[in-house]
Amino acid sequence: MSLRRFVLKRLLSIVPILFGVSVVTFALVHLTPGDPIDQMVGVNPHVTAADEAQLRARYGLDEPLWQQYLTWMGNVLTGDFGQVYSSGLDVSGIILMRLPETVVLGIFGWVFALAIAIPAGIYAAVNKGEFADTVSRFFALSGISIPNFWLGLMLILIGALIIDLWPVLPPSRQPLYHPEMLWYLVLPGITIGTAAAASIMRVMRTSMAEELNKEYVTAARAKGLPERTVVLKHVLRNSLISVVTLAATLTATLVAGSVVVEVVFNWPGLGRELIEAINAREINLIMAITLFTGVLIVIANMIADVLYAALDPRIRYE
Amino acid sequence: MSKGPTHTKHGITRRRMLQGVGATGVIAVSGCLGGDTDAPIDVRLEVNSDNDDRVQMVDLIASSLEETGYFDVEIEDYEWNDYTARVMDPEYAENGYVPCIGLSGTFNPESFCNALHHSENHGQCCNLNGIDDPELDGMMDDARYGTDVVEDTDLRRERYDEIWEYLAEERYSSITHFDLVASVMTTDVHGFSTYPFSESLFSYGLYAPQDEQVMWIDESAHPDDTDLSDLEEGGTLRIGAAENPDSFDPPYSTDTTSTMVQEFVFESLVRSDVDGNLYPWLAESYDLLEVNDVDRTDYEEYMITVDLNEDGLPETDEQIIVQHPGDDPADGEVRVLTPEEAADAVDDGVFGMQFRYDIREGIEFTNGEELTAEHVVATAERYENSDLSAQTYDSLLHAREVDEYTVDLYAQIPDAEAERELPGLAIHSLEQADLDGDEEVLDPREDTEPIGTGPYVFDEMSDEQYVEYVRNEDYWVTDHGVDSFEWFDGPADFPDGPVIDRLELEIVPDNSTRSGALQDDEVDITYGLNTEDLDGYDDSEDYVVDAIEAGGYEYIQYPMNVEPWDDDRLRQAVNHLIPRESIVENVLNGWARPAWTDLPELAEENGTTDAAALEDDIRPYNEHDPDAAEALIEEVIEDYDLD
Numbered sequence: 001m002s003l004r005r006f007v008l009k010r011l012l013s014i015v016p017i018l019f020g021v022s023v024v025t026f027a028l029v030h031l032t033p034g035d036p037i038d039q040m041v042g043v044n045p046h047v048t049a050a051d052e053a054q055l056r057a058r059y060g061l062d063e064p065l066w067q068q069y070l071t072w073m074g075n076v077l078t079g080d081f082g083q084v085y086s087s088g089l090d091v092s093g094i095i096l097m098r099l100p101e102t103v104v105l106g107i108f109g110w111v112f113a114l115a116i117a118i119p120a121g122i123y124a125a126v127n128k129g130e131f132a133d134t135v136s137r138f139f140a141l142s143g144i145s146i147p148n149f150w151l152g153l154m155l156i157l158i159g160a161l162i163i164d165l166w167p168v169l170p171p172s173r174q175p176l177y178h179p180e181m182l183w184y185l186v187l188p189g190i191t192i193g194t195a196a197a198a199s200i201m202r203v204m205r206t207s208m209a210e211e212l213n214k215e216y217v218t219a220a221r222a223k224g225l226p227e228r229t230v231v232l233k234h235v236l237r238n239s240l241i242s243v244v245t246l247a248a249t250l251t252a253t254l255v256a257g258s259v260v261v262e263v264v265f266n267w268p269g270l271g272r273e274l275i276e277a278i279n280a281r282e283i284n285l286i287m288a289i290t291l292f293t294g295v296l297i298v299i300a301n302m303i304a305d306v307l308y309a310a311l312d313p314r315i316r317y318e
Numbered sequence: 319m320s321k322g323p324t325h326t327k328h329g330i331t332r333r334r335m336l337q338g339v340g341a342t343g344v345i346a347v348s349g350c351l352g353g354d355t356d357a358p359i360d361v362r363l364e365v366n367s368d369n370d371d372r373v374q375m376v377d378l379i380a381s382s383l384e385e386t387g388y389f390d391v392e393i394e395d396y397e398w399n400d401y402t403a404r405v406m407d408p409e410y411a412e413n414g415y416v417p418c419i420g421l422s423g424t425f426n427p428e429s430f431c432n433a434l435h436h437s438e439n440h441g442q443c444c445n446l447n448g449i450d451d452p453e454l455d456g457m458m459d460d461a462r463y464g465t466d467v468v469e470d471t472d473l474r475r476e477r478y479d480e481i482w483e484y485l486a487e488e489r490y491s492s493i494t495h496f497d498l499v500a501s502v503m504t505t506d507v508h509g510f511s512t513y514p515f516s517e518s519l520f521s522y523g524l525y526a527p528q529d530e531q532v533m534w535i536d537e538s539a540h541p542d543d544t545d546l547s548d549l550e551e552g553g554t555l556r557i558g559a560a561e562n563p564d565s566f567d568p569p570y571s572t573d574t575t576s577t578m579v580q581e582f583v584f585e586s587l588v589r590s591d592v593d594g595n596l597y598p599w600l601a602e603s604y605d606l607l608e609v610n611d612v613d614r615t616d617y618e619e620y621m622i623t624v625d626l627n628e629d630g631l632p633e634t635d636e637q638i639i640v641q642h643p644g645d646d647p648a649d650g651e652v653r654v655l656t657p658e659e660a661a662d663a664v665d666d667g668v669f670g671m672q673f674r675y676d677i678r679e680g681i682e683f684t685n686g687e688e689l690t691a692e693h694v695v696a697t698a699e700r701y702e703n704s705d706l707s708a709q710t711y712d713s714l715l716h717a718r719e720v721d722e723y724t725v726d727l728y729a730q731i732p733d734a735e736a737e738r739e740l741p742g743l744a745i746h747s748l749e750q751a752d753l754d755g756d757e758e759v760l761d762p763r764e765d766t767e768p769i770g771t772g773p774y775v776f777d778e779m780s781d782e783q784y785v786e787y788v789r790n791e792d793y794w795v796t797d798h799g800v801d802s803f804e805w806f807d808g809p810a811d812f813p814d815g816p817v818i819d820r821l822e823l824e825i826v827p828d829n830s831t832r833s834g835a836l837q838d839d840e841v842d843i844t845y846g847l848n849t850e851d852l853d854g855y856d857d858s859e860d861y862v863v864d865a866i867e868a869g870g871y872e873y874i875q876y877p878m879n880v881e882p883w884d885d886d887r888l889r890q891a892v893n894h895l896i897p898r899e900s901i902v903e904n905v906l907n908g909w910a911r912p913a914w915t916d917l918p919e920l921a922e923e924n925g926t927t928d929a930a931a932l933e934d935d936i937r938p939y940n941e942h943d944p945d946a947a948e949a950l951i952e953e954v955i956e957d958y959d960l961d
Contacts, residue, residue, distance in 0.1 A: 035399075038399045038402065038403075050629070050630055050631050050632075051708060053629040053630070053631055054629075054631050057629065057631075062629070086564040086565065086571075086573075087564050087565055087761065087763070088756075088759050088761070088764070089761075089763055089764070089781070094781070097781070153830060153834075156831070156834050157834070160834065160838050161834060161837055161838055164838075167835075167838060167840055168831060168834040168835040168837075168838045168840055169824060169826060169831070169835050169840050169841075172780060172783035172784045172824060172825075173780070173783075173784065263827065263828045263831075264828055264830070264831055265831070266825075266826050266827075266828065266831050266835075268782050268783050272782070272827065273782070275827070276561075276562070276782070276827060281399070
């Protein structure tokens, strides 16, 4: 099967996956107790049960679930994600506004993770068992163990309040694509990328160390190739295969991590929006963000598969 | 929680409140409770799991009960929406459980007894355990409604005193404490004033229905040396807001941040000060012209009959102003009074009260319209079937233009709260008074910027990031001068209008991040911080913490329809075991006030003849007193054979 057919096939397989994502999302949101009306009404001595029923009817929340699902799905397919109950704003408009923020932050975190993890992993593998290896493993373990929100708060404390290089709040009036925003991405980017960097580094180190023990490496060395060429040209390419897969899978971690990081750094992306939406039981918004996140992750995994094929021609797809 | 007139009080010294608070009580872990003991009385406390403070409070109550050896306590927690659905189910009262919940009260003393105890509120918020005491119902109705209490405020206060005494004896519920809300600001920002309304932007801008009118930043002086002559005009106030304002449309929102931003722009006929006293505002003066001894059944001949749909809702698009109290929804139809018939009733002289407001001439909206009676009438219509219609048409019957600058507001029945409730409408411009609120919303995000008469004008926003307001250069108070208020007796050099040029709200939902932004001087003032952070700010020279009692309170309610809870001695005993001081100190870090009576300072003005005497009377019932509790429980055990 050619790579092109493979890509097409994978693209088609996204359709049932997304359908599954939509069903699960819808079910989870609707099985969770409470709806926006509960939240809007809260504990209010002036509002009677009849008032509440009226509100529910107004928003179509009194219809059977399957009917609500079909209505919702039908609208989603035409690009209409419904409205936010409390403000009446269009959900799709909110997503379009928030999505770039999260994507930029994710890319920054991802680049940061790779930029740290790959050289560190190579270095640790080449110096396996030595002091540098121990140090890097210590940092890898710490990186995986430290909770995001704590790291974020610590970075704010140090970066903003102690050495005062960054503000606590990113400038809210600066457009996202202004070059200056790169500076403000540093702290949240580090926070979001740290755990990913740690995992990638560990895999890089292991697979590299494994490759280094293989016969072709001995052969290459015996041929008299410089060690640098052996490591960076032959070994690296082979060890990258598992790293690429992992890095793509970690996209999910980055997106999930963005929820906490965006709240702590007041970054106006989808993650912060999701938390607010959940607190307010804004079901249309929750479903749309979850669906978008699902799409992002599915696409990231697809890219990983394709890269996997490109990196390792031995792999055949049936 | 309802958005109602809530209040602000500066200068409650927290230290004073905490005097005499010993280090009593420990935070118990729920897992330790409910073991196999032979205690004679089973208690099941219920709470919503997402409110940490409330859960800890219930734990403290549980361990206090268990320590006596008389109680086998079980705690159940539920997700909030599950919990509210559960406790507001009319059947809940038969379970014999003790629920814990919080409510938000107002200047109206009724909000601290009626919601909890009136039989009409069973099955909704918040008479959870079905208290049905006709004598108490009558007492509460008579303290608010009727020509006698309308005409005689002292009589009203006496009636409330009787209610608090009655409740102390019967003890259907135990209010544990009154919440304090705190705003924290840098010392650059202080002395916000809206004389005589409030001493703090946040106490008013946030928690009261009508808001700040004048304010300033004094960049140099320490708060203790506030002097009006130091006042510096201009500058920008950066506010760290905890939430995005959901709505800029007064009748279509109830959340705190929305209320705050609306109050920069919208004003009302009348305003209230920190004690709940009312002052004419957009109205130059107002009078109560007529009180008639009518009740809601007197509208019978004007009512129309409407069918109920399958959800039990009247099938009409009109605002229902009065529903006939004698009708049974089970019959499938009810008689209701809608706006058109209400006008007919007023024509015939059938109404409870008539207030006349003389509107100040020369007040301009920011779109150039001049405020007239027509605006008030159109605003009342816009509140019909809005998110606030239940509150508004709780008392309002009809709004009528008398002449260009005179408007009458009619109350349904003689109602001592009508003077405050009727003029609570945020007056709209005619340009925006016919927005339906559904398709056409008053929202800058939908290109409709709010138009009001207030001190600030909406400038720009980016949703969930920031909202900016600029000073209203043509503000009417600046033109008229504060001296034009007949009631003004403040300092001679008090400014006539807002003195800050810009207000910038930065939306920062995370409490710790917002606290960091305050420390890094990225915002000047914020609120809603974690109580453990407040102590640090309170101790610091560089910050001012302004704590106010805003009406929030917590209570547990006894299942008095189930034995042995029908015995008032048991309820009194449990009440004696509630460690109010320990709850305030250990759960809320001192940022609350123990409820020694059911009446907070907020509602004292109309709620008692003498607050100090009331506390002397009632406090002994509410003291933590295990010995008194033991004596009462022994009696109950004997009478009910509970061994």
